[in-house]
Amino acid sequence: MQRILSSQLTAHVRETVTIAGWIHRRRLLKAVAFLIVRDAEGLSQVVVTEPAARTQLEELTEETVVEVVATVTPNEQAPGGVELTEPKIRVLSGVAAPLPFELHRPAIGAALPTQLDHAALALRHPTRRSALRIAAAATAGFRAALTEQRFVEIQTPKIVASATESGANVFELDYFGRPGYLAQSPQFYKQLMVGVFERVFEVGPVFRAEPSDTVRHLAQYTSLDAEMGFIADHRDVMAMLTRTLSGMMAAAAPFAEVPPVPSEIPAVHFTEALRIAGAPADEPDLAPAHERALGEWALREHGSEFVYVTGYPMRKRPFYTHPDPARPAYSNGFDLLFRGLEIVTGGQRLHRWTDYVEALTRAGEPLEPYAGYLDGFRYGMPPHGGWAIGLERFVARLTGTANVREVTAFPRDLNRITP
Amino acid sequence: MQRILSSQLTAHVRETVTIAGWIHRRRLLKAVAFLIVRDAEGLSQVVVTEPAARTQLEELTEETVVEVVATVTPNEQAPGGVELTEPKIRVLSGVAAPLPFELHRPAIGAALPTQLDHAALALRHPTRRSALRIAAAATAGFRAALTEQRFVEIQTPKIVASATESGANVFELDYFGRPGYLAQSPQFYKQLMVGVFERVFEVGPVFRAEPSDTVRHLAQYTSLDAEMGFIADHRDVMAMLTRTLSGMMAAAAPFAEVPPVPSEIPAVHFTEALRIAGAPADEPDLAPAHERALGEWALREHGSEFVYVTGYPMRKRPFYTHPDPARPAYSNGFDLLFRGLEIVTGGQRLHRWTDYVEALTRAGEPLEPYAGYLDGFRYGMPPHGGWAIGLERFVARLTGTANVREVTAFPRDLNRITP
Numbered sequence: 001m002q003r004i005l006s007s008q009l010t011a012h013v014r015e016t017v018t019i020a021g022w023i024h025r026r027r028l029l030k031a032v033a034f035l036i037v038r039d040a041e042g043l044s045q046v047v048v049t050e051p052a053a054r055t056q057l058e059e060l061t062e063e064t065v066v067e068v069v070a071t072v073t074p075n076e077q078a079p080g081g082v083e084l085t086e087p088k089i090r091v092l093s094g095v096a097a098p099l100p101f102e103l104h105r106p107a108i109g110a111a112l113p114t115q116l117d118h119a120a121l122a123l124r125h126p127t128r129r130s131a132l133r134i135a136a137a138a139t140a141g142f143r144a145a146l147t148e149q150r151f152v153e154i155q156t157p158k159i160v161a162s163a164t165e166s167g168a169n170v171f172e173l174d175y176f177g178r179p180g181y182l183a184q185s186p187q188f189y190k191q192l193m194v195g196v197f198e199r200v201f202e203v204g205p206v207f208r209a210e211p212s213d214t215v216r217h218l219a220q221y222t223s224l225d226a227e228m229g230f231i232a233d234h235r236d237v238m239a240m241l242t243r244t245l246s247g248m249m250a251a252a253a254p255f256a257e258v259p260p261v262p263s264e265i266p267a268v269h270f271t272e273a274l275r276i277a278g279a280p281a282d283e284p285d286l287a288p289a290h291e292r293a294l295g296e297w298a299l300r301e302h303g304s305e306f307v308y309v310t311g312y313p314m315r316k317r318p319f320y321t322h323p324d325p326a327r328p329a330y331s332n333g334f335d336l337l338f339r340g341l342e343i344v345t346g347g348q349r350l351h352r353w354t355d356y357v358e359a360l361t362r363a364g365e366p367l368e369p370y371a372g373y374l375d376g377f378r379y380g381m382p383p384h385g386g387w388a389i390g391l392e393r394f395v396a397r398l399t400g401t402a403n404v405r406e407v408t409a410f411p412r413d414l415n416r417i418t419p
Numbered sequence: 420m421q422r423i424l425s426s427q428l429t430a431h432v433r434e435t436v437t438i439a440g441w442i443h444r445r446r447l448l449k450a451v452a453f454l455i456v457r458d459a460e461g462l463s464q465v466v467v468t469e470p471a472a473r474t475q476l477e478e479l480t481e482e483t484v485v486e487v488v489a490t491v492t493p494n495e496q497a498p499g500g501v502e503l504t505e506p507k508i509r510v511l512s513g514v515a516a517p518l519p520f521e522l523h524r525p526a527i528g529a530a531l532p533t534q535l536d537h538a539a540l541a542l543r544h545p546t547r548r549s550a551l552r553i554a555a556a557a558t559a560g561f562r563a564a565l566t567e568q569r570f571v572e573i574q575t576p577k578i579v580a581s582a583t584e585s586g587a588n589v590f591e592l593d594y595f596g597r598p599g600y601l602a603q604s605p606q607f608y609k610q611l612m613v614g615v616f617e618r619v620f621e622v623g624p625v626f627r628a629e630p631s632d633t634v635r636h637l638a639q640y641t642s643l644d645a646e647m648g649f650i651a652d653h654r655d656v657m658a659m660l661t662r663t664l665s666g667m668m669a670a671a672a673p674f675a676e677v678p679p680v681p682s683e684i685p686a687v688h689f690t691e692a693l694r695i696a697g698a699p700a701d702e703p704d705l706a707p708a709h710e711r712a713l714g715e716w717a718l719r720e721h722g723s724e725f726v727y728v729t730g731y732p733m734r735k736r737p738f739y740t741h742p743d744p745a746r747p748a749y750s751n752g753f754d755l756l757f758r759g760l761e762i763v764t765g766g767q768r769l770h771r772w773t774d775y776v777e778a779l780t781r782a783g784e785p786l787e788p789y790a791g792y793l794d795g796f797r798y799g800m801p802p803h804g805g806w807a808i809g810l811e812r813f814v815a816r817l818t819g820t821a822n823v824r825e826v827t828a829f830p831r832d833l834n835r836i837t838p
Contacts, residue, residue, distance in 0.1 A: 003649060020649050022799055040569060040617040063799040096772040097797040120611040120795030129615055136572040150459060153555040155641045157829045158577070158624050161836045173592035173601070175836055176628065182592070189829060192539040196548050198459040204623065205577050209595065222574045230422060230439050353515040372838025376539025378516040380441055380482040410576045410608060417580045417599055419791025
């Protein structure tokens, strides 16, 4: 008999059906026992009264995989208005060790390190599973919004010959006997691909050898990158990002409470942002407390959970950043804050080969490590810009989760390389 | 004035428009000059007669990025039936070095290594760009087909504590002072995630330290992975793969000539495949010549460009492969051949913890390196299976390209880590 899902039960009232899933919980009362089976779509309640089935159930443990053939019976008190009666239970796969924590409570009782040690089990908990489903939906929304705007998906190298974003925080590997590095971003490649498709995006892993153990850093995270050519300046990029963000939220809406994305997200220049945050005018960057203050300001003044900060000082942005032509000490780079935390960095990039040579020379950097990257700029690149969204930070912020590890399937950090 | 694309010209006949793109080609005739501008959508022909514009054009070189304001004029002899006249040409970005090869001929004249050295330029050629667009479309089709079938997208670690597929061909890296390895596949993680979502997929990079330099191996390639639970055996996986492949072909159809995917792809058991290929009955695996013979057989006998080979001998498949219960020396693993080349490997996996322990012990492998992976199988995993499609091989086979490097944006191999 074809298996049906828990969500389909109500369409089969009084029929005999087959369901399958994990034993989520057993409740062994005196006269009756309840078996709650969890599948991809939710929970089913199975009522066990027959003595042999009761004995069988008493010997099983939570997370055993079972197939249940039973009758769908209406019961207003059951979740979903139906329960399964007169079950025949068959074990598909047993449990070989005591569970390190229970999955049927509102939150997992164990400490986070224990959860991460047993990630394959912890991720079955509804809250953990939900975060990953939101991530999947938001990612699909990202792609759909950009595909609609003529962006083409690319896949780029994760092993590179020299560090990209900076010399620090890079993983080194043995590449057929010579040194290689894990890419800290697809930055250079997505820029080069503007020369091919004008508009490109990539969803992929990026690697940062973060030496510090914080709630918002991972050694590997998923970066949602986009880059577009033929822009006037960074404001074209921000408009496209706003539209994309709106698509991501719409896609995530069936799985999460999402805030409205204003059609025009408030934007403040860095110098103004310092003033709003009450920071000294000579601060070179925004501290976390400043970001929080800006988030509060945007909500209070504009009713927006998002705020752009534009015009970051050139000296705090990477060498490929395009300066503001009117105020060259400031950049055409921006950050997007969501509920007071930076989740996107973007901006306009340099597009002329001579500007790159000059920028690297001024920074005292040798040209040689960037030769392969710079080569593409010799052959005509239009004005362009783009952004990178940190997926895990985005989901953590959206779901109100303090630690990005709780919304990552198998996180990697300073202390963790397993499971 | 808002820029329009080459594909939109015919909707603006006799209007003044702005286009922008790369100088694809100049033809400087005696009385007239033609400027062909390339943008994301195609080519536009600009007619230059005015002496000052002619002089300007003579000084520009191919690949210069220009903006052209001109009048759209019907001309039956022009490509698309329109050309641009009375142009004003503005340079957006110049060319800083002579081009190493021309882009306006049907094929790039330079040898492949030269093309790869200047990949950012070579990828602008219509044939190279087309292959990447096909890859993007097929990938979108893969995701759409699986999402429709309740698969959830996942992102898994690319840095792991021990080699996954085998001890060989793995890249080692320095992970905060201890050894780490680049994942050769998301195999273990996608299996563990069956315990969470029942059905999952991942599109991501995988890494193989291939010591040999062939036309079909890369050190990094894009793997289209899927895994599904609650199957009867590998045939459920094959049926889902066939459906997915059909979705990929439909998505690629606007950009490539795609073969029909039979609703039931012919499948032959390994022992039968040897007989068809004229190989000795004791061969443990299929050689490339055998695969080609099977491809020819499937086309001849079944009119199919695809053929499944099932039941590979257990001793040639990885330890997680599920044996055929009726003939335990053979597996429930399969390959899919496309035009005589293996592009997919899949099968049913072991799902019981005790079976894993036994399989590893029998293979003489220590359990310890697999501890994190095996832990998930202690807590109830349903019968499951899945597959991995090599995206670059798939596109190479679809487009009739001999070398996978020609359909990869910035390939990585034994000898190449740049650009």
